[in-house]
Amino acid sequence: MGINNGTGQQHPKIFLSGSIRGGRQLLEIYRLMYDSLEEAGADVLSWHVADPGLEENESKMTEQEIYARDIGLLTKSDALIAEVTVPSIGVGYEICRALVRKIPVLCLHRPEAAVSAMVLGNPDPSLEVRTYSDKVALKEIIVEFALAL
Amino acid sequence: MGINNGTGQQHPKIFLSGSIRGGRQLLEIYRLMYDSLEEAGADVLSWHVADPGLEENESKMTEQEIYARDIGLLTKSDALIAEVTVPSIGVGYEICRALVRKIPVLCLHRPEAAVSAMVLGNPDPSLEVRTYSDKVALKEIIVEFALAL
Numbered sequence: 293m294g295i296n297n298g299t300g301q302q303h304p305k306i307f308l309s310g311s312i313r314g315g316r317q318l319l320e321i322y323r324l325m326y327d328s329l330e331e332a333g334a335d336v337l338s339w340h341v342a343d344p345g346l347e348e349n350e351s352k353m354t355e356q357e358i359y360a361r362d363i364g365l366l367t368k369s370d371a372l373i374a375e376v377t378v379p380s381i382g383v384g385y386e387i388c389r390a391l392v393r394k395i396p397v398l399c400l401h402r403p404e405a406a407v408s409a410m411v412l413g414n415p416d417p418s419l420e421v422r423t424y425s426d427k428v429a430l431k432e433i434i435v436e437f438a439l440a441l
Numbered sequence: 442m443g444i445n446n447g448t449g450q451q452h453p454k455i456f457l458s459g460s461i462r463g464g465r466q467l468l469e470i471y472r473l474m475y476d477s478l479e480e481a482g483a484d485v486l487s488w489h490v491a492d493p494g495l496e497e498n499e500s501k502m503t504e505q506e507i508y509a510r511d512i513g514l515l516t517k518s519d520a521l522i523a524e525v526t527v528p529s530i531g532v533g534y535e536i537c538r539a540l541v542r543k544i545p546v547l548c549l550h551r552p553e554a555a556v557s558a559m560v561l562g563n564p565d566p567s568l569e570v571r572t573y574s575d576k577v578a579l580k581e582i583i584v585e586f587a588l589a590l
Contacts, residue, residue: 313555314528350558359562379463381525382557384533392541406462408531409499413508 303335304441307369307390310341312350314380319344321375321430328431329373334438337365363389371396371441373434376421377405384410391416398437400424452484453590456518456539459490461499463529468493470524470579477580478522483587486514512538520545520590522583526554533559540565547586549573 310322326342372390424430459471475491521539573579
């Protein structure tokens with residue numbers, strides 16, 4: 293079964309949110325999320341989050357250009373998927389902006405992460421929070437979410 | 442000149458935003474911010490951010506209770522002051538919520554901090570971003586901001 297399963301959208305547009313200046317230690321996980329979503333037929337608009345060359349590319353942009361690009365992509369997205377294990381002001385900001393837009397938001401984290409109460413205690417019905425123990429589980433959760441859009 | 446300077450509010454309500462689960466390494470700075478604001482006559486609603494006993498107190502609360510308390514206080518605040526040096530999903534979320542409410546937001550950081558483009562490149566007219574080099578400068582900036590409310 294592909295993403296075009298008769299009930300969902302053919303190519304849902306996903307904003308993938310992960311830490312950039314908060315730390316790139318989970319870059320490999322963002323890459324796996326990007327690859328899994330694209331493989332399942334989704335269109336990850338914020339592909340740069342999973343790009344190992346991001347810092348170099350963004351060093352040629354102004355802060356205003358980076359902000360405008362990210363918010364522009366978020367505005368075009370059908371859903372946001374955020375990895376919230378690594379603390380990041382940008383990720384928190386983007387989760388809020390997506391909830392204001394009333395698009396579905398999926399937050400994922402490792403079991404040992406100290407995740408913000410702004411995520412864990414948030415009663416917004418558009419928000420889903422899931423723990424993943426390994427890469428197989430992570431892939432399964434995000435592909436299932438994208439298929440249901 | 443006190444906070445009651447004839448043009449501003451007598452006791453502006455401030456939401457102080459700082460990292461909790463993202464890391465407490467700047468607790469002393471949050472404490473200085475809290476003390477300076479209270480001394481200047483402002484009312485810091487989110488005093489718990491500067492509380493060394495926070496973790497113990499919050500361990501008795503559910504995630505939903507912590508979220509409801511923080512968003513409730515933010516809703517009552519006249520302005521938000523965020524220290525954005527330490528990456529934090531909660532701080533990013535709260536900055537966005539305050540901007541959605543259209544209240545003044547002041548973000549402060551140390552010169553060496555890698556601050557999110559969601560803050561540095563954000564064109565929202567309610568948002569002001571300032572660097573501080575030492576405690577004296579920090580105190581001066583936040584008291585001036587509170588006096589102008």
